[in-house]
Amino acid sequence: MTYELYYWSGIQGRGEFVRLALEDAGADYVDVAALPTGDEKLMTFIERGDLVRPPFAPPFLREGDLVIAQTAAILMYLGNRLGQSSQEETERLWVHQIQLTIADVVGEAHDAHHPIGAHLYYEDQKAESLRRAMDFCRHRIPKYLGWFERILSRNPQGDAYLVGANATYADLSLFQLVEGLLYAFPKATQRALVKAPGVAALHERIAARRRIREYIESGRRTPFNEQGIFRHYAELDS
Amino acid sequence: MTYELYYWSGIQGRGEFVRLALEDAGADYVDVAALPTGDEKLMTFIERGDLVRPPFAPPFLREGDLVIAQTAAILMYLGNRLGQSSQEETERLWVHQIQLTIADVVGEAHDAHHPIGAHLYYEDQKAESLRRAMDFCRHRIPKYLGWFERILSRNPQGDAYLVGANATYADLSLFQLVEGLLYAFPKATQRALVKAPGVAALHERIAARRRIREYIESGRRTPFNEQGIFRHYAELDS
Numbered sequence: 001m002t003y004e005l006y007y008w009s010g011i012q013g014r015g016e017f018v019r020l021a022l023e024d025a026g027a028d029y030v031d032v033a034a035l036p037t038g039d040e041k042l043m044t045f046i047e048r049g050d051l052v053r054p055p056f057a058p059p060f061l062r063e064g065d066l067v068i069a070q071t072a073a074i075l076m077y078l079g080n081r082l083g084q085s086s087q088e089e090t091e092r093l094w095v096h097q098i099q100l101t102i103a104d105v106v107g108e109a110h111d112a113h114h115p116i117g118a119h120l121y122y123e124d125q126k127a128e129s130l131r132r133a134m135d136f137c138r139h140r141i142p143k144y145l146g147w148f149e150r151i152l153s154r155n156p157q158g159d160a161y162l163v164g165a166n167a168t169y170a171d172l173s174l175f176q177l178v179e180g181l182l183y184a185f186p187k188a189t190q191r192a193l194v195k196a197p198g199v200a201a202l203h204e205r206i207a208a209r210r211r212i213r214e215y216i217e218s219g220r221r222t223p224f225n226e227q228g229i230f231r232h233y234a235e236l237d238s
Numbered sequence: 239m240t241y242e243l244y245y246w247s248g249i250q251g252r253g254e255f256v257r258l259a260l261e262d263a264g265a266d267y268v269d270v271a272a273l274p275t276g277d278e279k280l281m282t283f284i285e286r287g288d289l290v291r292p293p294f295a296p297p298f299l300r301e302g303d304l305v306i307a308q309t310a311a312i313l314m315y316l317g318n319r320l321g322q323s324s325q326e327e328t329e330r331l332w333v334h335q336i337q338l339t340i341a342d343v344v345g346e347a348h349d350a351h352h353p354i355g356a357h358l359y360y361e362d363q364k365a366e367s368l369r370r371a372m373d374f375c376r377h378r379i380p381k382y383l384g385w386f387e388r389i390l391s392r393n394p395q396g397d398a399y400l401v402g403a404n405a406t407y408a409d410l411s412l413f414q415l416v417e418g419l420l421y422a423f424p425k426a427t428q429r430a431l432v433k434a435p436g437v438a439a440l441h442e443r444i445a446a447r448r449r450i451r452e453y454i455e456s457g458r459r460t461p462f463n464e465q466g467i468f469r470h471y472a473e474l475d476s
Contacts, residue, residue: 052393053335053389054388056339069335070334073338085460090304090306093314096308104294105344107345115276115353115366117373128369131363131418132355139357147292154292207297226333
């Protein structure tokens with residue numbers, strides 16, 4: 001069955017975490033955002049009155065009649081099918097727990113430039129962003145990356161991946177998180193990565209995976225920009 | 239096996255979502271926050287160097303050697319064991335997807351009084367809170383409650399519960415979310431509930447469940463206060 005990934009066009013956003021999982025698995029999927037009328041299709045679909053499980057927001061995945069929203073839930077579902085999780089229940093839950101923590105960082109990275117409200121422009125909350133981003137750069141990024149480093153160092157099967165001996169969707173997402181943080185807050189993130197060498201190595205390891213490299217080199221990956229979650233405003237990187 | 243729930247004492251916070259699931263199921267559990275040295279036990283545990291799966295933050299659940307953090311992950315785990323989820327995989331995922339959206343609202347409810355940083359006092363970010371809370375009250379609460387209302391109205395098995403014909407952990411959490419919002423933002427929440435009568439009815443339905451009622455009347459439930467996630471500052475309720 002072909003998967004359909006629905007997300008906004010023009011940004012990586014939360015959809016990119018799902019896209020990386022699909023790409024790394026070589027899964028057969030339609031990237032609705034890449035279609036000429038992708039955003040329209042998304043809006044038409046989400047507003048359908050006959051959806052028993054309506055998504056609150058994109059991204060969402062369709063597989064036949066099945067519709068799943070919430071990035072972490074999509075990845076859990078795909079992970080079991082694409083071989084990007086564990087076979088063992090409590091280890092699956094551990095992968096998911098890590099993913100939920102990545103989702104928390106992503107939310108905070110967004111709020112660093114939108115601390116007041118998502119529907120307002122950055123320019124209308126710039127003073128507040130300066131304060132929030134300082135907290136994010138000085139306290140939150142190091143704390144989160146330190147936790148990922150700790151997990152890697154304690155993995156009984158080695159520090160190459162977060163869980164077990166192979167890459168899971170959580171590793172792909174941590175790669176994307178580091179990519180996004182490096183784009184948005186290069187100074188703060190480089191500083192934090194010095195103290196989290198295992199995370200930095202994992203980031204390189206995932207970037208070197210054949211299908212991830214092919215995807216990035218394909219030109220299909222939307223570049224980071226100032227419409228997405230990870231935005232580079234030099235004044236916020238401290 | 240006895241469950242141990244670790245969370246900070248003195249507040250309901252995210253721990254209360256887990257507590258309500260354990261209470262409603264009549265599960266055998268130790269509420270570490272209720273012990274005289276609960277916070278100390280929590281700190282000692284989380285700092286252990288031998289934890290292969292260290293929690294990033296409380297709440298976390300222990301069951302023998304198993305340690306699970308992230309509220310939604312804990313509830314998914316417990317839900318399967320306590321009969322508070324579905325037997326069917328995609329329906330389980332739907333319950334979880336709803337829970338993740340509840341977690342998003344909880345995060346936003348927290349940030350309404352802490353838009354700049356969790357480690358700063360409210361008083362040091364009051365101006366920013368006034369702006370953020372206005373957005374939360376006027377746009378986000380109605381949008382989220384409207385989505386829960388839509389789910390209830392589209393449930394093929396009736397609008398008594400979010401998923402299927404019985405209460406799941408998502409229903410218990412939605413009860414707690416409404417409780418928290420009514421405490422923190424009574425005016426905005428009452429206004430939104432008028433347009434979400436199914437959510438208001440679900441809130442009453444869960445409150446009337448025997449074990450939930452007994453728990454609330456037991457005096458064991460920590461009252462809402464201005465240290466937790468749901469804080470009532472009259473100036474923020476608009």
